[in-house]
């Protein structure tokens with residue numbers, strides 16, 4: 076399996092209001108397909124209570140979840156303040172301000188997470204391959220999770236048949252930066268997580284990682 080390729084300028088997609096808006100537009104257009112596998116698992120889990128979305132981007136998934144269950148509250152965290160601004164506008168447009176709180180912060184920052192509340196369910200989509208230190212993130216997620224809670228991390232999977240396609244758009248760059256399940260397993264082994272499941276999701280370049288506390 077070819078090695079991960081992480082490009083620094085990956086983050087450029089999320090900084091600057093113009094880029095954040097462009098990302099939001101694309102994410103909204105493809106939202107049904109993009110989040111289908113994740114939403115299916117979320118509905119099956121039927122977790123109630125307080126949710127934290129990590130790397131929430133433009134807030135589209137948070138609004139889909141909040142609209143589906145008007146009793147849920149979601150904190151939508153992102154490291155990019157531009158993304159958080161765009162998410163705030165979108166949440167307002169949908170009239171969901173009482174359910175979703177967009178905040179700027181780095182999930183890898185140990186000090187930042189000390190001041191956060193605890194959650195019953197923590198989820199993240201298409202963000203894992205951007206995290207500089209996934210081990211720190213996993214530890215921080217477990218710290219923020221209430222006992223009996225659950226984490227779901229949904230992301231691309233590096234597959235050789237997409238890796239070699241000579242296209243330089245965001246999707247193919249992300250495929251080259253994504254993890255293989257055995258790499259995720261070795262990250263998890265170095266944390267305190269003992270109960271987890273890693274599943275490949277159709278169409279084979281997606282995966283969902285569930286962690287329990």
Ligand SMILES: C[S@@+](CC[C@H](N)C(=O)[O-])C[C@H]1O[C@@H](n2cnc3c(N)ncnc32)[C@H](O)[C@@H]1O
Nearest residue numbers: 089130131132153154155181182200201202205
């Ligand atoms: C590819 S986007 C995915 C956005 C959204 N979850 C989606 O599925 O459309 C990845 C997001 O993760 C955010 N991100 C990356 N590293 C982060 C970190 N350490 N803490 C919080 N957010 C982070 C980025 O700013 C970006 O908005």
